[in-house]
Amino acid sequence: MQVAHSAVIVTGGASGIGAATAELLAKEDAEVFVLDLRRRIDAADRVRGVEYLPTDVTSPEEVRASVATAAAGLPLRAVVNCAGIGPSARILGGDGVHDLDLYARVVRVNLVGTFTVLALAAEAIARTEPDEHGQRGVIVNTASVAAYEGQIGQAAYASSTGGIVGLTLPAARDLAQHGIRVNTIAPGIVETPAEPREGPAAGVSFPRRPARPDEYAHLALTIIHHDYLNGEVIRMDGALRAAPLSAEAR
Template identity: 55%
Template sequence: MQLDGTTALVTGAASGLGAATAAALADRGATVYGLDLEKALAGATATSDRVHLVAADVTDEKQVRSAVARIRDDGRALRLAVNCAGIAPSARILSRSGAHDLDLFHTVLKVNLLGTFNVLRLAAETMSTLDADSSGQRGVIVNTASSAAFEGQIGQVAYAASKAGVAGMTITAARDLAQHGIRVATIAPGIVDTPMMAGFSDEVRSSLAATVPFPPRLAQPAEFARLVTVIAEHDYLNGEVIRMDGALRMTPR
Protein backbone atom coordinates (compact mmCIF):
# COMPACT_ATOMS: atom_id res chain seq x y z
CA MET A 1 0.00 0.00 0.00
CA GLN A 2 1.20 3.47 -0.89
CA LEU A 3 0.70 5.73 2.15
CA ASP A 4 1.21 9.02 0.33
CA GLY A 5 -2.21 10.24 -0.71
CA THR A 6 -4.17 7.53 1.09
CA THR A 7 -6.75 7.98 3.86
CA ALA A 8 -6.51 6.34 7.28
CA LEU A 9 -8.65 6.05 10.38
CA VAL A 10 -6.86 5.79 13.74
CA THR A 11 -8.64 5.18 17.05
CA GLY A 12 -7.35 6.36 20.42
CA ALA A 13 -5.82 9.27 18.52
CA ALA A 14 -5.82 11.82 21.34
CA SER A 15 -2.65 10.47 22.96
CA GLY A 16 -0.14 7.65 23.21
CA LEU A 17 0.04 5.05 20.45
CA GLY A 18 -2.86 6.55 18.53
CA ALA A 19 -1.46 10.08 18.47
CA ALA A 20 1.97 8.83 17.41
CA THR A 21 0.45 6.69 14.66
CA ALA A 22 -1.71 9.53 13.34
CA ALA A 23 1.34 11.80 13.23
CA ALA A 24 3.51 9.20 11.49
CA LEU A 25 0.91 8.49 8.83
CA ALA A 26 0.39 12.21 8.22
CA ASP A 27 4.16 12.64 7.85
CA ARG A 28 4.05 9.96 5.14
CA GLY A 29 1.44 11.92 3.22
CA ALA A 30 -1.74 10.24 4.44
CA THR A 31 -4.90 12.07 5.45
CA VAL A 32 -5.85 10.81 8.91
CA TYR A 33 -9.15 10.81 10.74
CA GLY A 34 -8.30 10.38 14.42
CA LEU A 35 -11.08 9.03 16.62
CA ASP A 36 -11.29 9.32 20.38
CA LEU A 37 -13.78 10.09 23.13
CA GLU A 38 -14.99 13.69 23.23
CA LYS A 39 -13.51 14.24 26.70
CA ALA A 40 -10.13 12.92 25.51
CA LEU A 41 -10.15 15.24 22.50
CA ALA A 42 -10.93 18.28 24.67
CA GLY A 43 -7.26 18.75 25.51
CA ALA A 44 -5.81 17.32 22.31
CA THR A 45 -4.36 19.19 19.37
CA ALA A 46 -3.81 17.75 15.91
CA THR A 47 -0.10 17.50 15.15
CA SER A 48 -0.66 18.14 11.44
CA ASP A 49 -3.22 19.75 9.15
CA ARG A 50 -3.54 16.27 7.65
CA VAL A 51 -4.99 14.96 10.93
CA HIS A 52 -8.70 15.52 11.57
CA LEU A 53 -9.81 14.71 15.12
CA VAL A 54 -13.30 13.21 15.39
CA ALA A 55 -15.22 12.48 18.59
CA ALA A 56 -16.46 8.89 18.60
CA ASP A 57 -16.81 5.98 21.01
CA VAL A 58 -15.39 2.85 19.37
CA THR A 59 -17.98 0.68 21.11
CA ASP A 60 -20.87 2.64 19.60
CA GLU A 61 -21.95 1.40 16.16
CA LYS A 62 -23.75 4.62 15.24
CA GLN A 63 -20.81 6.85 16.13
CA VAL A 64 -18.27 4.76 14.24
CA ARG A 65 -20.56 4.51 11.22
CA SER A 66 -20.90 8.30 11.33
CA ALA A 67 -17.11 8.72 11.38
CA VAL A 68 -16.69 6.36 8.43
CA ALA A 69 -19.49 8.17 6.59
CA ARG A 70 -17.74 11.49 7.15
CA ILE A 71 -14.66 10.13 5.40
CA ARG A 72 -16.79 9.07 2.45
CA ASP A 73 -18.67 12.39 2.44
CA ASP A 74 -15.35 14.23 2.35
CA GLY A 75 -14.70 12.45 -0.93
CA ARG A 76 -12.02 10.17 0.48
CA ALA A 77 -11.53 6.41 0.27
CA LEU A 78 -10.68 4.70 3.56
CA ARG A 79 -7.78 2.33 2.88
CA LEU A 80 -6.18 1.94 6.32
CA ALA A 81 -7.70 1.52 9.79
CA VAL A 82 -5.58 1.30 12.94
CA ASN A 83 -7.14 0.29 16.27
CA CYS A 84 -5.23 1.87 19.18
CA ALA A 85 -8.08 2.70 21.58
CA GLY A 86 -7.98 0.72 24.82
CA ILE A 87 -8.05 0.75 28.60
CA ALA A 88 -5.96 -1.16 31.15
CA PRO A 89 -7.41 -1.16 34.68
CA SER A 90 -5.92 -3.58 37.19
CA ALA A 91 -7.85 -5.95 39.47
CA ARG A 92 -7.30 -9.44 40.83
CA ILE A 93 -9.87 -12.21 40.50
CA LEU A 94 -10.02 -12.30 44.31
CA SER A 95 -8.94 -9.43 46.57
CA ARG A 96 -9.66 -8.14 50.05
CA SER A 97 -12.77 -6.46 48.69
CA GLY A 98 -14.07 -9.71 47.22
CA ALA A 99 -14.45 -11.15 43.72
CA HIS A 100 -13.42 -9.23 40.60
CA ASP A 101 -16.09 -6.70 39.67
CA LEU A 102 -18.08 -8.16 36.78
CA ASP A 103 -18.95 -4.76 35.32
CA LEU A 104 -15.25 -3.85 35.19
CA PHE A 105 -14.43 -7.07 33.33
CA HIS A 106 -17.28 -6.39 30.93
CA THR A 107 -16.13 -2.81 30.34
CA VAL A 108 -12.55 -3.84 29.54
CA LEU A 109 -13.72 -6.45 27.04
CA LYS A 110 -16.22 -4.01 25.56
CA VAL A 111 -13.65 -1.30 24.90
CA ASN A 112 -10.62 -3.40 23.98
CA LEU A 113 -12.19 -6.33 22.12
CA LEU A 114 -15.68 -5.33 21.03
CA GLY A 115 -14.48 -1.80 20.19
CA THR A 116 -11.68 -3.19 18.05
CA PHE A 117 -14.04 -5.56 16.26
CA ASN A 118 -16.62 -2.81 15.74
CA VAL A 119 -14.10 -0.60 13.95
CA LEU A 120 -12.63 -3.55 12.06
CA ARG A 121 -15.98 -4.69 10.65
CA LEU A 122 -17.21 -1.22 9.69
CA ALA A 123 -13.88 -0.23 8.15
CA ALA A 124 -13.84 -3.50 6.21
CA GLU A 125 -17.37 -2.88 5.02
CA THR A 126 -16.47 0.42 3.40
CA MET A 127 -13.10 -0.83 2.12
CA SER A 128 -14.84 -3.69 0.32
CA THR A 129 -16.69 -1.20 -1.89
CA LEU A 130 -13.49 0.44 -3.16
CA ASP A 131 -11.66 -0.31 -6.37
CA ALA A 132 -8.77 -2.72 -5.87
CA ASP A 133 -5.19 -1.86 -6.79
CA SER A 134 -3.15 -3.82 -9.32
CA SER A 135 -2.58 -6.63 -6.80
CA GLY A 136 -6.26 -6.85 -5.82
CA GLN A 137 -5.79 -5.01 -2.51
CA ARG A 138 -8.48 -2.71 -1.16
CA GLY A 139 -7.36 -1.98 2.38
CA VAL A 140 -5.39 -2.82 5.52
CA ILE A 141 -6.50 -3.08 9.14
CA VAL A 142 -3.99 -3.04 12.01
CA ASN A 143 -5.12 -3.94 15.53
CA THR A 144 -3.35 -3.58 18.88
CA ALA A 145 -2.97 -6.49 21.28
CA SER A 146 -0.31 -6.66 24.02
CA SER A 147 2.36 -8.90 25.49
CA ALA A 148 -0.28 -9.43 28.18
CA ALA A 149 -2.24 -11.46 25.63
CA PHE A 150 0.41 -14.16 26.12
CA GLU A 151 1.82 -13.54 29.62
CA GLY A 152 -0.68 -11.50 31.57
CA GLN A 153 0.54 -10.39 34.97
CA ILE A 154 -1.23 -10.57 38.31
CA GLY A 155 -4.16 -8.15 38.24
CA GLN A 156 -4.40 -8.16 34.44
CA VAL A 157 -7.03 -10.87 33.96
CA ALA A 158 -9.54 -8.61 32.19
CA TYR A 159 -6.90 -6.81 30.13
CA ALA A 160 -5.13 -10.05 29.20
CA ALA A 161 -8.41 -11.69 28.17
CA SER A 162 -9.37 -8.73 25.98
CA LYS A 163 -5.98 -8.55 24.27
CA ALA A 164 -5.84 -12.31 23.79
CA GLY A 165 -9.16 -11.95 21.99
CA VAL A 166 -7.69 -9.32 19.67
CA ALA A 167 -4.69 -11.54 18.92
CA GLY A 168 -6.92 -14.58 18.48
CA MET A 169 -9.19 -13.06 15.87
CA THR A 170 -6.33 -11.86 13.67
CA ILE A 171 -5.91 -14.91 11.44
CA THR A 172 -9.66 -15.49 11.17
CA ALA A 173 -10.25 -11.86 10.21
CA ALA A 174 -7.49 -12.08 7.60
CA ARG A 175 -9.06 -15.22 6.14
CA ASP A 176 -12.58 -13.78 6.23
CA LEU A 177 -11.51 -10.61 4.44
CA ALA A 178 -9.06 -12.13 1.95
CA GLN A 179 -11.77 -12.43 -0.70
CA HIS A 180 -12.29 -8.66 -0.42
CA GLY A 181 -8.59 -7.83 -0.78
CA ILE A 182 -8.25 -6.62 2.81
CA ARG A 183 -5.24 -7.51 4.94
CA VAL A 184 -5.38 -7.76 8.76
CA ALA A 185 -2.44 -7.73 11.17
CA THR A 186 -1.96 -7.13 14.89
CA ILE A 187 0.85 -5.54 16.88
CA ALA A 188 1.45 -6.83 20.40
CA PRO A 189 3.60 -4.20 22.14
CA GLY A 190 5.40 -4.72 25.41
CA ILE A 191 6.00 -1.82 27.80
CA VAL A 192 5.59 1.43 25.91
CA ASP A 193 6.41 4.88 27.27
CA THR A 194 2.90 6.31 26.86
CA PRO A 195 1.19 8.98 29.00
CA MET A 196 -0.12 6.12 31.14
CA MET A 197 3.48 5.52 32.25
CA ALA A 198 4.01 9.16 33.18
CA GLY A 199 2.38 8.60 36.55
CA PHE A 200 5.12 6.17 37.62
CA SER A 201 8.28 7.28 39.39
CA ASP A 202 11.66 7.21 37.64
CA GLU A 203 12.60 4.28 39.90
CA VAL A 204 9.61 2.23 38.75
CA ARG A 205 10.19 3.14 35.10
CA SER A 206 13.85 2.13 35.36
CA SER A 207 12.86 -1.13 37.01
CA LEU A 208 10.43 -1.91 34.20
CA ALA A 209 13.01 -1.03 31.55
CA ALA A 210 15.52 -3.39 33.17
CA THR A 211 13.19 -6.35 32.59
CA VAL A 212 13.47 -5.94 28.81
CA PRO A 213 16.28 -8.15 27.40
CA PHE A 214 17.30 -5.82 24.57
CA PRO A 215 17.22 -2.97 24.14
CA PRO A 216 16.84 -2.53 27.94
CA ARG A 217 14.46 0.40 27.83
CA LEU A 218 10.80 1.22 27.33
CA ALA A 219 9.48 1.22 23.79
CA GLN A 220 8.53 4.56 22.27
CA PRO A 221 5.13 5.30 20.69
CA ALA A 222 6.97 6.37 17.54
CA GLU A 223 8.36 2.83 17.22
CA PHE A 224 4.85 1.41 17.30
CA ALA A 225 3.80 3.94 14.68
CA ARG A 226 6.76 2.99 12.49
CA LEU A 227 5.68 -0.66 12.63
CA VAL A 228 2.19 0.36 11.51
CA THR A 229 3.68 2.02 8.43
CA VAL A 230 5.77 -1.10 7.70
CA ILE A 231 2.70 -3.34 7.89
CA ALA A 232 0.71 -1.01 5.67
CA GLU A 233 3.44 -0.85 3.04
CA HIS A 234 4.44 -4.53 3.14
CA ASP A 235 1.76 -6.19 1.03
CA TYR A 236 2.71 -9.75 2.02
CA LEU A 237 2.20 -9.23 5.75
CA ASN A 238 -1.20 -10.68 6.57
CA GLY A 239 -2.84 -12.59 9.41
CA GLU A 240 0.15 -12.08 11.67
CA VAL A 241 0.50 -11.02 15.33
CA ILE A 242 3.82 -9.19 15.65
CA ARG A 243 5.36 -8.81 19.10
CA MET A 244 7.15 -5.48 19.60
CA ASP A 245 8.64 -6.00 23.04
CA GLY A 246 12.45 -6.28 22.94
CA ALA A 247 12.14 -10.05 23.63
CA LEU A 248 10.31 -9.33 26.88
CA ARG A 249 8.36 -12.19 28.47
CA MET A 250 6.30 -10.77 31.29
CA THR A 251 6.89 -12.11 34.80
CA PRO A 252 3.92 -12.80 37.14
CA ARG A 253 4.41 -9.42 38.84
Protein backbone atom coordinates (compact mmCIF):
# COMPACT_ATOMS: atom_id res chain seq x y z
CA MET A 1 0.00 0.00 0.00
CA GLN A 2 1.41 3.34 -1.08
CA VAL A 3 0.45 6.55 0.70
CA ALA A 4 1.60 9.03 -1.95
CA HIS A 5 -1.29 11.11 -3.27
CA SER A 6 -3.71 9.67 -0.72
CA ALA A 7 -5.12 10.86 2.59
CA VAL A 8 -3.73 9.61 5.91
CA ILE A 9 -4.95 10.18 9.47
CA VAL A 10 -2.61 10.28 12.48
CA THR A 11 -4.22 10.57 15.91
CA GLY A 12 -2.17 12.05 18.73
CA GLY A 13 -0.08 13.67 16.02
CA ALA A 14 0.70 16.94 17.78
CA SER A 15 3.73 15.52 19.60
CA GLY A 16 5.91 12.49 20.20
CA ILE A 17 5.55 9.40 18.03
CA GLY A 18 2.44 10.84 16.39
CA ALA A 19 4.23 14.00 15.29
CA ALA A 20 7.18 12.01 13.95
CA THR A 21 4.78 9.78 12.02
CA ALA A 22 2.86 12.71 10.56
CA GLU A 23 6.10 14.34 9.43
CA LEU A 24 7.39 11.16 7.77
CA LEU A 25 4.11 10.49 5.98
CA ALA A 26 4.04 14.07 4.71
CA LYS A 27 7.50 13.49 3.24
CA GLU A 28 6.01 10.47 1.45
CA ASP A 29 3.67 12.87 -0.39
CA ALA A 30 0.61 11.85 1.61
CA GLU A 31 -2.07 14.36 2.54
CA VAL A 32 -1.78 14.08 6.32
CA PHE A 33 -4.50 14.95 8.81
CA VAL A 34 -3.55 15.10 12.50
CA LEU A 35 -6.33 14.51 15.01
CA ASP A 36 -5.49 15.74 18.49
CA LEU A 37 -6.85 17.85 21.33
CA ARG A 38 -7.02 21.56 20.58
CA ARG A 39 -4.67 22.50 23.45
CA ARG A 40 -2.07 20.06 22.16
CA ILE A 41 -2.39 21.35 18.61
CA ASP A 42 -2.05 24.93 19.82
CA ALA A 43 1.23 24.01 21.52
CA ALA A 44 2.57 21.88 18.66
CA ASP A 45 5.48 22.54 16.33
CA ARG A 46 3.44 22.24 13.17
CA VAL A 47 4.67 20.39 10.12
CA ARG A 48 4.26 22.10 6.77
CA GLY A 49 1.66 20.41 4.60
CA VAL A 50 -0.11 18.75 7.53
CA GLU A 51 -3.68 19.73 8.42
CA TYR A 52 -4.51 19.76 12.14
CA LEU A 53 -8.06 18.90 13.17
CA PRO A 54 -8.96 19.47 16.85
CA THR A 55 -10.51 16.16 17.84
CA ASP A 56 -11.23 14.28 21.04
CA VAL A 57 -10.99 10.57 20.17
CA THR A 58 -13.52 9.78 22.92
CA SER A 59 -16.17 11.78 21.02
CA PRO A 60 -17.73 9.76 18.15
CA GLU A 61 -19.22 12.96 16.75
CA GLU A 62 -15.86 14.74 16.59
CA VAL A 63 -14.11 11.69 15.16
CA ARG A 64 -16.79 11.22 12.50
CA ALA A 65 -16.53 14.87 11.46
CA SER A 66 -12.73 14.76 11.25
CA VAL A 67 -12.74 11.49 9.29
CA ALA A 68 -15.22 13.04 6.86
CA THR A 69 -12.89 16.01 6.39
CA ALA A 70 -9.89 13.76 5.78
CA ALA A 71 -11.81 11.59 3.32
CA ALA A 72 -13.42 14.46 1.41
CA GLY A 73 -10.66 14.80 -1.20
CA LEU A 74 -8.05 12.15 -1.91
CA PRO A 75 -8.93 8.55 -0.98
CA LEU A 76 -8.30 7.74 2.68
CA ARG A 77 -5.76 4.90 2.70
CA ALA A 78 -4.07 4.78 6.10
CA VAL A 79 -4.69 5.53 9.76
CA VAL A 80 -2.06 5.52 12.51
CA ASN A 81 -3.57 5.64 16.00
CA CYS A 82 -1.10 7.22 18.43
CA ALA A 83 -3.46 9.04 20.80
CA GLY A 84 -3.24 7.80 24.37
CA ILE A 85 -2.58 8.60 28.01
CA GLY A 86 -0.63 6.71 30.69
CA PRO A 87 -1.12 7.94 34.25
CA SER A 88 0.31 5.78 37.03
CA ALA A 89 -1.59 4.70 40.15
CA ARG A 90 -1.57 1.65 42.37
CA ILE A 91 -4.80 -0.26 42.90
CA LEU A 92 -4.32 0.31 46.64
CA GLY A 93 -2.02 3.23 47.32
CA GLY A 94 -1.24 5.68 50.04
CA ASP A 95 -4.33 7.71 49.16
CA GLY A 96 -6.63 4.70 49.09
CA VAL A 97 -8.26 2.86 46.19
CA HIS A 98 -7.29 3.64 42.60
CA ASP A 99 -9.48 6.45 41.28
CA LEU A 100 -12.23 4.53 39.48
CA ASP A 101 -13.01 7.43 37.17
CA LEU A 102 -9.33 7.63 36.21
CA TYR A 103 -9.31 3.91 35.37
CA ALA A 104 -12.39 4.33 33.18
CA ARG A 105 -10.89 7.41 31.50
CA VAL A 106 -7.66 5.61 30.57
CA VAL A 107 -9.63 2.75 29.02
CA ARG A 108 -11.96 5.20 27.30
CA VAL A 109 -9.14 7.21 25.72
CA ASN A 110 -6.72 4.42 24.87
CA LEU A 111 -8.95 1.50 23.98
CA VAL A 112 -12.37 2.91 23.17
CA GLY A 113 -10.79 5.91 21.42
CA THR A 114 -8.66 3.62 19.28
CA PHE A 115 -11.68 1.50 18.38
CA THR A 116 -13.80 4.57 17.58
CA VAL A 117 -11.22 5.94 15.15
CA LEU A 118 -10.59 2.48 13.67
CA ALA A 119 -14.27 1.79 13.06
CA LEU A 120 -15.25 5.19 11.66
CA ALA A 121 -12.13 5.44 9.50
CA ALA A 122 -12.68 1.89 8.21
CA GLU A 123 -16.17 2.92 7.15
CA ALA A 124 -14.69 5.72 5.02
CA ILE A 125 -11.84 3.57 3.66
CA ALA A 126 -14.32 0.86 2.64
CA ARG A 127 -16.02 3.34 0.29
CA THR A 128 -12.84 3.90 -1.74
CA GLU A 129 -11.91 2.06 -4.91
CA PRO A 130 -9.50 -0.83 -4.28
CA ASP A 131 -6.13 -1.05 -5.96
CA GLU A 132 -5.24 -3.80 -8.41
CA HIS A 133 -4.69 -6.21 -5.50
CA GLY A 134 -8.03 -5.50 -3.83
CA GLN A 135 -6.49 -3.34 -1.13
CA ARG A 136 -8.23 -0.28 0.18
CA GLY A 137 -6.22 0.69 3.25
CA VAL A 138 -4.36 -0.13 6.44
CA ILE A 139 -4.81 0.83 10.08
CA VAL A 140 -1.89 0.84 12.53
CA ASN A 141 -2.78 0.97 16.22
CA THR A 142 -0.46 1.63 19.15
CA ALA A 143 -0.37 -0.52 22.29
CA SER A 144 2.59 -0.96 24.63
CA VAL A 145 4.80 -3.66 26.12
CA ALA A 146 2.74 -2.93 29.24
CA ALA A 147 0.08 -5.07 27.58
CA TYR A 148 2.35 -8.05 28.32
CA GLU A 149 4.46 -6.88 31.27
CA GLY A 150 2.53 -4.17 33.04
CA GLN A 151 4.47 -2.65 35.90
CA ILE A 152 3.33 -1.64 39.36
CA GLY A 153 1.04 1.36 38.96
CA GLN A 154 0.05 0.44 35.39
CA ALA A 155 -3.20 -1.44 36.00
CA ALA A 156 -5.25 1.00 33.92
CA TYR A 157 -2.65 1.49 31.20
CA ALA A 158 -1.90 -2.22 30.87
CA SER A 159 -5.61 -3.02 30.71
CA SER A 160 -6.22 -0.50 27.95
CA THR A 161 -3.21 -1.48 25.84
CA GLY A 162 -3.92 -5.16 26.40
CA GLY A 163 -7.33 -4.50 24.90
CA ILE A 164 -5.69 -3.00 21.82
CA VAL A 165 -3.54 -6.12 21.44
CA GLY A 166 -6.66 -8.27 21.74
CA LEU A 167 -8.49 -6.11 19.21
CA THR A 168 -5.87 -6.53 16.49
CA LEU A 169 -6.65 -9.98 15.09
CA PRO A 170 -10.47 -9.82 15.17
CA ALA A 171 -10.34 -6.34 13.60
CA ALA A 172 -8.09 -7.65 10.83
CA ARG A 173 -10.47 -10.53 10.22
CA ASP A 174 -13.58 -8.33 10.32
CA LEU A 175 -12.14 -5.83 7.83
CA ALA A 176 -10.49 -8.31 5.47
CA GLN A 177 -13.60 -8.41 3.28
CA HIS A 178 -13.14 -4.67 2.68
CA GLY A 179 -9.46 -4.95 1.76
CA ILE A 180 -8.32 -3.24 4.99
CA ARG A 181 -5.37 -4.53 7.03
CA VAL A 182 -4.99 -3.94 10.79
CA ASN A 183 -1.73 -4.17 12.73
CA THR A 184 -0.44 -2.91 16.07
CA ILE A 185 2.90 -1.59 17.31
CA ALA A 186 3.74 -2.20 20.97
CA PRO A 187 6.56 0.22 21.88
CA GLY A 188 8.73 -0.11 24.93
CA ILE A 189 10.46 2.98 26.30
CA VAL A 190 10.30 5.93 23.91
CA GLU A 191 12.17 9.17 24.50
CA THR A 192 10.27 12.44 24.64
CA PRO A 193 11.69 15.97 24.99
CA ALA A 194 9.76 16.49 28.22
CA GLU A 195 10.58 13.15 29.85
CA PRO A 196 14.14 11.78 29.90
CA ARG A 197 14.00 7.98 29.95
CA GLU A 198 17.64 6.96 30.38
CA GLY A 199 17.09 5.28 33.77
CA PRO A 200 14.35 2.82 32.77
CA ALA A 201 16.22 2.16 29.48
CA ALA A 202 18.88 0.29 31.47
CA GLY A 203 16.63 -2.78 31.13
CA VAL A 204 16.75 -2.68 27.34
CA SER A 205 18.93 -5.47 25.90
CA PHE A 206 20.15 -3.67 22.77
CA PRO A 207 20.42 -0.90 21.75
CA ARG A 208 20.79 0.22 25.40
CA ARG A 209 18.73 3.38 25.01
CA PRO A 210 15.12 4.51 24.61
CA ALA A 211 13.55 4.26 21.17
CA ARG A 212 13.34 7.44 19.13
CA PRO A 213 9.96 8.68 17.85
CA ASP A 214 11.26 8.53 14.26
CA GLU A 215 11.93 4.79 14.73
CA TYR A 216 8.26 4.31 15.52
CA ALA A 217 7.36 6.38 12.45
CA HIS A 218 9.55 4.27 10.16
CA LEU A 219 8.04 1.06 11.55
CA ALA A 220 4.53 2.39 10.95
CA LEU A 221 5.48 3.25 7.36
CA THR A 222 6.98 -0.21 6.87
CA ILE A 223 3.74 -1.81 8.05
CA ILE A 224 1.76 0.37 5.66
CA HIS A 225 4.01 -0.62 2.75
CA HIS A 226 4.19 -4.34 3.65
CA ASP A 227 1.05 -5.76 2.09
CA TYR A 228 1.31 -9.18 3.75
CA LEU A 229 1.50 -7.91 7.34
CA ASN A 230 -1.98 -8.27 8.81
CA GLY A 231 -3.41 -9.04 12.24
CA GLU A 232 0.04 -8.72 13.79
CA VAL A 233 1.36 -7.05 16.96
CA ILE A 234 5.01 -5.99 16.66
CA ARG A 235 7.02 -5.18 19.78
CA MET A 236 9.42 -2.27 19.30
CA ASP A 237 11.38 -2.49 22.53
CA GLY A 238 15.02 -3.50 22.02
CA ALA A 239 14.22 -6.89 23.64
CA LEU A 240 13.07 -5.18 26.85
CA ARG A 241 11.22 -7.40 29.30
CA ALA A 242 9.94 -5.00 31.93
CA ALA A 243 10.43 -5.70 35.64
CA PRO A 244 7.50 -5.25 38.08
CA LEU A 245 8.72 -1.91 39.43
CA SER A 246 9.67 1.18 37.47
CA ALA A 247 11.01 4.53 38.62
CA GLU A 248 7.59 6.06 37.92
CA ALA A 249 5.81 3.59 40.23
CA ARG A 250 8.02 3.83 43.33
